[in-house]
Amino acid sequence: MSLQAIDNSDVRKLRQIAGEENVLVGGDIPDDYSHDEMAPVTAQPEVVFRPGCTGEVASLLQHCRGRGIAVTPRGSGTGLMGGAVPVCGGVLLDMGRMKEILEIDCENMLARVQPGVTLLELSEAVESRGLFYAPDPGEKSGSIGGNVSTNAGGMRAVKYGVTRDHVRGMQVVLADGEVLDLGGRVAKNSTGYQLMQIIIGSEGTLAVVTEITVRLLPRPPALASLLVQFSDLDQAISTVPRFAAAGITPQAIEFFRRGVITASEQYLGKAFPDRSAPAYLLLRFDGSSREELESQMDAAGRVCLENGAEDALIADTAERQEALWSARGAFLEAIKHDEMDEADVVVPRAAIAEMVHYADEVGERVDLRMETFGHAGDGNLHINMLRDGLPWEQWRSRVDAAMDLLYEKSEELGGMVSGEHGIGHAKRAYLHRHTDRREIELMRGIKELFDPSGILNPQKVL
Numbered sequence: 374m375s376l377q378a379i380d381n382s383d384v385r386k387l388r389q390i391a392g393e394e395n396v397l398v399g400g401d402i403p404d405d406y407s408h409d410e411m412a413p414v415t416a417q418p419e420v421v422f423r424p425g426c427t428g429e430v431a432s433l434l435q436h437c438r439g440r441g442i443a444v445t446p447r448g449s450g451t452g453l454m455g456g457a458v459p460v461c462g463g464v465l466l467d468m469g470r471m472k473e474i475l476e477i478d479c480e481n482m483l484a485r486v487q488p489g490v491t492l493l494e495l496s497e498a499v500e501s502r503g504l505f506y507a508p509d510p511g512e513k514s515g516s517i518g519g520n521v522s523t524n525a526g527g528m529r530a531v532k533y534g535v536t537r538d539h540v541r542g543m544q545v546v547l548a549d550g551e552v553l554d555l556g557g558r559v560a561k562n563s564t565g566y567q568l569m570q571i572i573i574g575s576e577g578t579l580a581v582v583t584e585i586t587v588r589l590l591p592r593p594p595a596l597a598s599l600l601v602q603f604s605d606l607d608q609a610i611s612t613v614p615r616f617a618a619a620g621i622t623p624q625a626i627e628f629f630r631r632g633v634i635t636a637s638e639q640y641l642g643k644a645f646p647d648r649s650a651p652a653y654l655l656l657r658f659d660g661s662s663r664e665e666l667e668s669q670m671d672a673a674g675r676v677c678l679e680n681g682a683e684d685a686l687i688a689d690t691a692e693r694q695e696a697l698w699s700a701r702g703a704f705l706e707a708i709k710h711d712e713m714d715e716a717d718v719v720v721p722r723a724a725i726a727e728m729v730h731y732a733d734e735v736g737e738r739v740d741l742r743m744e745t746f747g748h749a750g751d752g753n754l755h756i757n758m759l760r761d762g763l764p765w766e767q768w769r770s771r772v773d774a775a776m777d778l779l780y781e782k783s784e785e786l787g788g789m790v791s792g793e794h795g796i797g798h799a800k801r802a803y804l805h806r807h808t809d810r811r812e813i814e815l816m817r818g819i820k821e822l823f824d825p826s827g828i829l830n831p832q833k834v835l
């Protein structure tokens with residue numbers, strides 16, 4: 374079915390569903406809705422629809438499916454791959470009004486939320502009850518609906534896994550407007566094909582998520598961090614597999630080099646606790662007691678020193694840890710002041726150093742400034758390509774050349790196109806190029822089954 378433009382009668386219908394004030398048209402649509410946080414993809418929606426409940430989402434989809442109008446779901450718009458950009462026009466479905474924490478079930482250790490609740494709001498609400506939502510993507514204003522739809526990762530994935538590992542149940546609206554409840558409150562489930570798991574990470578192309586049940590954990594009472602200085606990146610990275618071998622399980626293992634510290638100091642206007650070494654690992658541990666933490670930190674420190682670390686700084690007060698992690702959290706924003714693009718590759722942990730060196734080589738070869746840092750504990754690198762005032766066409770052609778080389782290398786090393794940011798609109802070509810033909814065919818079959826008219830987030834992922 375070919376997609377249709379929106380006319381006045383569609384606008385009238387949408388206003389009947391959600392109310393006049395929740396349907397924006399033409400010049401009333403803020404520019405923010407035409408882009409996300411990074412992808413070089415912009416497109417203006419014809420209409421913005423802001424539902425207040427699942428029923429309104431269902432009525433919208435029934436109408437749009439009947440008329441062949443594209444619908445692009447959007448959470449907070451903090452995605453980095455253009456997933457929430459309405460590249461085919463149509464309706465931008467802003468889930469931001471559905472932001473109620475419906476239930477915190479301390480007995481079953483679950484929270485049930487609407488999709489527009491932000492990560493920060495959920496974390497604060499559960500932590501005030503001594504509980505903990507483990508996924509920890511860097512951008513805390515991202516919505517839980519967006520986190521689920523991109524299967525967001527983040528810092529604590531080393532110990533706790535990614536968003537997918539914490540979703541227990543979901544309510545979704547299918548492309549024809551039917552409402553479906555998937556999963557539930559149970560801790561395990563082998564009941565047929567796991568449709569919920571297919572929808573997680575599907576970036577709004579299979580269904581609209583209108584309610585999410587996530588599992589909670591007891592809030593770890595003790596936290597401490599270790600900033601380890603290395604004279605080179607190879608030493609830093611080659612230390613990472615040794616933690617697991619020694620039975621040490623940090624929450625987070627991040628790597629970075631000195632260059633990005635300078636950018637974050639300028640951005641935050643605050644000095645980083647150390648900038649004497651060329652390369653760093655930043656680790657965070659949690660534990661049920663101070664003693665347990667100390668023994669893990671001692672063991673980790675020993676492993677680092679045996680592997681050539683120059684020194685390890687302990688941060689065991691809330692203030693010191695905040696200084697480290699707020700700087701780490703600001704890296705992306707700090708270098709993003711100018712236009713940039715990124716490759717979010719994931720490679721086997723042992724191949725990270727090779728991938729980082731290769732990225733440096735590619736930067737020199739195509740003459741592009743790159744800043745690489747990322748989640749060392751799970752092999753996920755963010756290779757950021759900065760525009761630095763280059764004319765746009767010239768910058769884009771260098772970025773494209775660099776992306777081609779980097780994704781080829783990642784495949785050669787056994788890696789994947791995206792570790793956590795998804796495919797969206799920006800990385801579709803690479804998904805196709807580096808994924809088995811049969812696998813793509815099966816993905817197309819799934820899309821066809823869920824959304825035969827192709828109205829849900831067209832030209833994304835596939």
Ligand SMILES: Cc1cc2nc3c(=O)[nH]c(=O)nc-3n(C[C@H](O)[C@H](O)[C@H](O)COP(=O)(O)OP(=O)(O)OC[C@H]3O[C@@H](n4cnc5c(N)ncnc54)[C@H](O)[C@@H]3O)c2cc1C
Pocket residue numbers: 409410445446447448449450451452453455456457468488509510511512514515516517518519520521522523524525526527528576577578580581582583705706793794797830833
């Ligand atoms: C500074 C910074 C740091 C970041 N750090 C991390 C990180 O550490 N780890 C990480 O994984 N990501 C990170 N991100 C990326 C981003 O925050 C995540 O991808 C996040 O999950 C996006 O959530 P959102 O609500 O902004 O989604 P949006 O950008 O609005 O949408 C993302 C995708 O989800 C779909 N979608 C949104 N809501 C729904 C819904 N209710 N139903 C169906 N589909 C929906 C959209 O159609 C789109 O395809 C970072 C981004 C920034 C800017």
